[in-house]
Amino acid sequence: MPIRVFRSLLLPACLLVAAPAMPAAAGPVTTPPPPREDWLLAPVASRTELTRSPDGSEVTLANGLIRRRIRIQPNGATVALDDLRSGHHFLRAVRPEAELTLDGKPYRVGGLRGQPDLAYLAEEWIPGLTNDPSSFQFAGVAGGFPEAPLAWKRVRHAANLPWPPPGSHLSVAYRGPDVATRDVVVTVHHEMYDGVPVSAKWVTVSNGTPRAIVVDRCISEELAVVEAESAVDTRERHQWTTPPIDVLSDYMFKGMDLATAGKLASWEPDPAFATQVSYELQTPCLLICRPMEGPGVRLEPGATFTSLRTYVILHDSPERERRGLAVRRVWRTLAPWTTENPVMMHVRSAKPEVFRAAVDQCASVGFEMIIYTFGSGLEMENQDPAYIARVKADVDYAHSKGIQVGAYSLFSSRRVDDANDVINPATGKPGGAIFGNAPCLGSRWGLAYLGKITNFLARTGLDLLEHDGPYPGDVCASTLHPGHRGKEDSQWEQWRLSVGLYSWCREHGIYVNQPDSYFLVGGNKTAMGYRESNWSLPRAQQLIHARQNIFDGTWTKTPSMGWMFVPLTEYQGGGAAATLEPLREHLPDYEMHLVNTLGAGVQACWRGPRLYDSEETRQVVQRWVGWFKAHRDILESDMIHVRRADGQEPDIYLHVNPALREKALAIFFNPLGVEVHRTLRLPLYYSGLANRARLRWSDGKAASVRLDPRGNTDLPVTLPPRGFTWCLFE
Incomplete structure (x- = not known):
């Protein structure tokens, strides 16, 4: 049966006691029945239980999707990590719950010895595992x-998601094994959340x-973890297939995608796993x-250190789309502020008359x-009261029009002076940082x-920080x-300072654009992924590249987590062929940029002095912004990756959400200069639709279509030259 006991054991060692007896469950290996429905289509009925x-x-x-079992006698150790959807057991061997080096001496936290074979963990072996007296020893447990x-x-439109996510928390406390650490308490924190296959964990160290x-x-x-594959011969690391696990963390940076930013998690060989097939014991498991x-x-007496947090996502399939959908569901659960997705303009000048004219245009089109924007002339580091008052007056003007305001600041990739720049450990001098x-x-x-x-943010009333060059991990x-004290703690302390800034912004309702992955500490949005010099290409090529960028960027990011870029004036060259201004003279291309981004549920940085230069242009912008808002919920839902733009055949956007009345929305693009007639297949399984579905085309015509047993439907589509059409499924 469920248990709820005292919340925490973050106490001095002299006060630490074990938890009182807790009601028992039916047994340690009882497996709940698997979910009757696909967890990606219907809410999971089971709640998280401890x-x-x-x-x-x-x-x-x-929580009905996954399960983590932790042995607490004779010491603490995870003995099972199971996928209840597929029945897969991820764990093959017992490891310590954590490992620390304190004052230069390594320690294990928990862990059990005596497993006869590290290729698998038989249930009958677990009761016979023994304690390692040199490890930190189990001292108590608490739930909450x-x-x-x-x-x-x-303070702005966002998905209606709970914060914090509902679930259960478990704290397992350990005492040091020797004279030096007997008054040091290490508490291993576990969390699991309703409806997502995530096992969260972090460690606190209390110095008593x-x-x-x-x-x-x-x-x-x-x-x-059970190895994903076996190979006898020597391989390079990139040649190995790793288990179906992804890891998110609050310690993700220097990367705008999951793989690049997730350097805190690594798959390493296990040399103790002597029965593996790899002759040189190099399987990354x-x-x-x-x-x-x-x-x-440096932890002073009475102080507590808190480690980074990890969120281990256990996948039930190696299939790329399904794994991506799971990751995106987890992002929305753990960082629901990333569903904030305001339609935004980047104005190129901070002059009041230019800024206010742009504000008026923003209000006019929605x-x-x-x-x-960068290069606008705004100086966020300027603390002159008169300057701050002038900016605040412009911000107040925008607020009076219903428009929120953001500002750009550059931190990294700049030089200050020798006394304040990052000092290269190899040379003892400035230079050699990640960005020079x-x-x-x-x-x-x-x-x-x-x-x-x-x-500056507080006194001007700004609503967004666009923080370019966030701290990327430079060691000083x-x-x-x-x-910081020196090289050893410089990365950790700079990261903590960055966390403080972004968390402060989140607590004050300030949106954070950062070209990095600080999502779990308050960041809202990073770049979807593009090459800036491509905006100097001819306009038709820009459109193809943009759809490719969005297709690629939304495998592990939701549409609202990544921005795109549309310079309205010339940017990095290209001349007239690359430029949208004058907007009224290039209205078809301007409109296609609107469809490209708003149709993906992705917001672009519309960078220029204005959004329209004629009434006709204004109406086009207003129409597509209005269309986006009318279908916002489905457009900000997950993208299914049907067909990537290649300039040769029609490409497709497909949004799905089984929880909405509008179950799916598809947009078909024709990159060719001639009208095309195609029958295009849409995979609608993840929309939750089955058997038959009603659809409505962009021209208002309605139809009923049949879905095959796998949720696919084939649609005959006619597309105008370099044009598009869309349809909505209910």
Whole structure:
């Protein structure tokens, strides 16, 4: 049966006690019946439950999709990580719950010994596993509910999602095994959430000793996973197939996609796995989650260190679309502010007359936000009261028109001076940072910069921070910067300062555009993925590239998580052939850009001095913005990847959402200069439609279509030269 006991064991060691006896579940290996329906089509009926075994030796988190069993006798260790949808057991061996290096000495947290074969974990072996007395020892357990790691102030349109996500929280506390650590308490935190196949985990270290200790290294998640494939011969790392697991974290940066930003998680060989097929024991089957550097944090007496958080997504299929849908569902659950998706313009000048004219145009056509773009002349670091008052007057004007306002600031990829720049550990001098030169966020200049930016946002009433060059992970060897001690803790402390900025913005309802993956600490949107110089190509080529970029960017991002870019004036060359201005003279291309982005549920940075230059142009923009708002819910729903733009045949956008009345919306694009007639197949399985469906075409004509047993339907489509059409399924 479910248990709810005291919330937390973040106590000094002298006060730490074990949890009282908890009601027992039916048994440790009872498998709930699998979901009757596909979890991606219908809400999961099961809620997350925290239970214990009848003999008190195990606790289990399960939500009807996945299950994690944790042994707590004779010490703590995860002994099962199961997919209840497919029946797959992910775990093949027991590992420590965490690994720490404290004051230069490595320690395991929990873990059990004696497994005879690390290729699989037989149920009958588990009761016989023994304790490792040199590890941190189990000291208590507590249950509760998830608490929000940051506040979300809702001030604009977003999906109606709960925050924090409902689920269960489990804390398992451990005491140090020796004299040096007997008053150090390590608490391993687990969470699981309703309706998503995610096992969350992080570690806290509480220093109950009378002296400072240094947390040199911290592995917060370590899973010995069943290998995805076996190979005898030596392989390069990229040649291996890894298990069907993705990892999200609040420690994701220096990357605008999941794979690039997720460097904290790595698949590594397990040399202790002596029975694997790989002759050199190189199968990547050990999932390790840790900071790339450090943390190197000095922990004063009575203080607590909190590690990065990991969110392990267990997939029920290797199929790319299904895995992508799962990742996108998890993003919406763990970072629901990413569903905020305002229609925005980037105005090129901060001059009041230019800015206010652009505001008036935004209000006229239904845009929701205007941003002082890069190169506009706005100076967010300017703290002059008169300057701030002038900007605030313009912001207030925009607010009076119903338009929110954002501003651009550059942090990284700039040089300040030798005293404040990142110091290269290899040379002891500035230079050699990820973007060449960069200030250290922990320098005096960096700390002052954070204060200036938050002050400017607060005093002007701005609604968005466009933060270019967010902290990318530069390691700084300076020992003079007040924000970190030296090289060892520089990455961790700069990351913490970045987290503080973005969380502050989220708590104040300030939208955050950042070309990085700080989503789980408050960021809203990153680039969908494009090459800026492509906007100097001829207009027809820009349109093809844009649809390719959106197709590629939405495998693991929702439409609202990535921005596109449409320069209305010449950008990086290309001349008249590449430029939309004068807008009225290139209205078909301008309209197609609107359809490209709004039809994908993706917001573009419409960068220029104006949105229209004639009444006809204004009406086109207003019509498509209105269309987007009329179908906003389905357009911001998941994209199914049907056919990527190739300039040779029609390409397709397909949005699906089984929870809506509008179940699917498809847009068909013709890149050719002639009318085409095609029968195009739409895979509507993930829309939840079955057997028959009603559809309505863009011209208002309605029809009923049959779906095959796999949810596919074939539609005859006629497309005008370099044109498009769309249809809506209900």
